[in-house]
Amino acid sequence: MQILEGEGVTKYFGGLAAVSKVDFHVDQGEIAGLIGPNGAGKTTLFNLISAALVPKPGTIRFKGEKITGLKPHKICRLGLARTFQEVKIFSNMTVLENVLLGSLFGCSTGMSSADASREAEELLEFVGLSAVRTTPAKDLTLVNQKRIEVARALATKPELLMLDELMAGLNPAEVAQAMELVTRIRDKGITIFMIEHVMKAIMSVCDRIMVLHHGEKIAEGTPQEIAISKKVVEVYLGE
Amino acid sequence: MDITALTSRRFLVPGLITLTVLATLPLYGSLYTVILITTILMYIILAVSWVIFSGPTGYMSLASAAFFGVGIYTAAVLMPNTGQLLPLPVVVAIAGLISGLLAVLVGALTLRLRGIYFAIFTFGLVEIIKQVLLYWEFEVTHTRGRFVVLVDNDTVFYIMLGIFVALMLTVYFIRRSKFGLALQSIGENEEAAAHTGINVTMVKVITFGISAIFMGAAGAIMATRWTYIDPYIAFNPLFSFMPVLMAIFGGMGQLYGPVIGAAIFAYLQETLQTTFPYYYMLIFGIVLVVAILYLPNGIVGLIQKLIQRWRKGGSAEQNANT
Numbered sequence: 344m345q346i347l348e349g350e351g352v353t354k355y356f357g358g359l360a361a362v363s364k365v366d367f368h369v370d371q372g373e374i375a376g377l378i379g380p381n382g383a384g385k386t387t388l389f390n391l392i393s394a395a396l397v398p399k400p401g402t403i404r405f406k407g408e409k410i411t412g413l414k415p416h417k418i419c420r421l422g423l424a425r426t427f428q429e430v431k432i433f434s435n436m437t438v439l440e441n442v443l444l445g446s447l448f449g450c451s452t453g454m455s456s457a458d459a460s461r462e463a464e465e466l467l468e469f470v471g472l473s474a475v476r477t478t479p480a481k482d483l484t485l486v487n488q489k490r491i492e493v494a495r496a497l498a499t500k501p502e503l504l505m506l507d508e509l510m511a512g513l514n515p516a517e518v519a520q521a522m523e524l525v526t527r528i529r530d531k532g533i534t535i536f537m538i539e540h541v542m543k544a545i546m547s548v549c550d551r552i553m554v555l556h557h558g559e560k561i562a563e564g565t566p567q568e569i570a571i572s573k574k575v576v577e578v579y580l581g582e
Numbered sequence: 583m584d585i586t587a588l589t590s591r592r593f594l595v596p597g598l599i600t601l602t603v604l605a606t607l608p609l610y611g612s613l614y615t616v617i618l619i620t621t622i623l624m625y626i627i628l629a630v631s632w633v634i635f636s637g638p639t640g641y642m643s644l645a646s647a648a649f650f651g652v653g654i655y656t657a658a659v660l661m662p663n664t665g666q667l668l669p670l671p672v673v674v675a676i677a678g679l680i681s682g683l684l685a686v687l688v689g690a691l692t693l694r695l696r697g698i699y700f701a702i703f704t705f706g707l708v709e710i711i712k713q714v715l716l717y718w719e720f721e722v723t724h725t726r727g728r729f730v731v732l733v734d735n736d737t738v739f740y741i742m743l744g745i746f747v748a749l750m751l752t753v754y755f756i757r758r759s760k761f762g763l764a765l766q767s768i769g770e771n772e773e774a775a776a777h778t779g780i781n782v783t784m785v786k787v788i789t790f791g792i793s794a795i796f797m798g799a800a801g802a803i804m805a806t807r808w809t810y811i812d813p814y815i816a817f818n819p820l821f822s823f824m825p826v827l828m829a830i831f832g833g834m835g836q837l838y839g840p841v842i843g844a845a846i847f848a849y850l851q852e853t854l855q856t857t858f859p860y861y862y863m864l865i866f867g868i869v870l871v872v873a874i875l876y877l878p879n880g881i882v883g884l885i886q887k888l889i890q891r892w893r894k895g896g897s898a899e900q901n902a903n904t
Contacts, residue, residue: 393777395773395777414776414781414783415776415777416776416777416778416779416780416781416782419776419777419778419779420779424777425777427773427774431771431773431774432770432771432774433766433767433770433771433774433775434770434771435770436763436766436767436770440763443763444763444764444767444775444778444780445778445779447760447763447764448760448764448778448779448780449778449779450779456760495774495778496778499778499779
């Protein structure tokens with residue numbers, strides 16, 4: 344079953360098509376990858392899905408329901424959460440408060456504050472941040488700030504989680520931990536759609552990969568298929 | 583949670599004592615003191631209301647004078663000296679509501695503006711309303727200004743005190759609620775807040791409205807003190823700038839920062855004006871420049887630093903003795 348699908352999704356910045364007539368879909372329960380050279384339009388596509396930007400023209404459906412034109416907070420409450428390429432945390436709040444906001448506001452069904460804090464604590468345990476729960480978020484290292492974003496997104500109880508370059512800027516050991524975290528999230532029954540530049544990571548965790556280049560989708564398939572695709576190799580290495 | 587409970591208890595006793603001293607003031611204070619404290623309370627209300635919205639969100643609003651002025655004009659229309667139409671507390675409440683509604687309307691239209699654009703627009707609002715009223719009085723009613731019913735000083739004082747208490751309770755509950763947490767997250771990172779499921783527009787508009795209610799109410803009661811008002815008096819741009827300066831002077835990190843800032847500021851203004859009528863603006867300006875240059879966290883920040891240093895000094899001495 345397709346949890347997310349897009350039809351002819353397009354976005355112009357002035358005269359430049361950042362994303363051009365892209366059809367895509369994400370299946371329920373899979374880890375889908377989105378790759379492409381710098382400036383290919385990957386983050387723009389994420390912004391279009393999460394409603395930071397509005398596609399023109401094009402439609403995006405989530406669980407069969409049209410979500411184009413909805414406000415970001417509505418989309419989040421429908422069960423579609425995201426993280427950001429440059430971390431966007433609430434710097435002067437504690438780690439716990441960052442995640443708590445997700446629990447308190449992220450889902451359509453109301454939640455008592457006692458339940459919300461219990462849930463936030465559990466998620467901090469899940470991403471391994473329990474020890475620093477009362478530390479201001481700005482005092483954490485990059486890898487831990489990325490974990491806050493993941494926990495905050497998970498606190499909104501998503502069915503689909505979009506990760507924008509979770510592993511950028513991490514060292515090899517941290518990349519391995521992040522990969523393990525991604526599979527653990529999928530094991531919770533959450534579908535994942537991720538942008539990644541670390542090839543080793545994306546090739547080993549993804550079930551299916553889409554490739555964007557100059558705003559257009561040029562390839563799609565299993566990691567093996569993508570690795571041997573002539574077009575993809577051309578785009579990454581030159582002809 | 584424990585920390586908030588602790589601080590609330592720590593402030594409960596001094597708060598109640600201050601309140602008792604203030605509530606009984608007309609019994610022992612001179613007329614001058616009562617009027618002075620009323621003015622100080624007015625500035626505190628303006629500064630704290632400003633901080634409710636602009637403190638956590640970081641949106642610099644210069645619309646205070648507009649909401650204050652709308653309150654003043656509401657009182658002038660409902661309580662002309664030719665005959666009071668409604669009882670005073672009702673007028674104050676109506677003035678607050680009208681200001682609040684105006685803020686909600688303006689907020690819904692303009693809160694998408696960020697930074698300097700929002701500041702300029704909100705300041706423009708003060709001028710727009712002033713000019714419209716001037717035009718109205720000149721072309722339609724052919725009058726200049728309005729006279730307001732005279733109310734005795736003690737009543738004005740008690741209503742002002744009532745607004746102040748209601749405001750402080752509101753601020754306290756917003757700070758402790760999940761609404762307050764959402765408000766703070768908007769100031770930290772608005773985009774992330776929206777993608778975390780917070781209806782950022784609604785939170786901002788509601789808060790802007792709440793802050794304007796208290797400004798409007800304070801304006802309505804001040805109108806009865808001034809008895810004559812016209813658009814220049816009611817929409818004086820100083821009432822947009824003063825709250826900002828007072829809040830920065832006091833320090834915005836703590837609930838009591840803007841209260842202390844406004845109190846000192848208003849008192850200073852009053853005394854300087856009476857003792858040094860010619861140099862008062864100069865001295866006032868110097869104090870302000872020094873405060874902004876050397877007190878980045880305001881008076882409250884300075885006090886906290888001194889307390890910390892004193893505690894550290896104390897413990898060092900103890901260590902030396904043992």
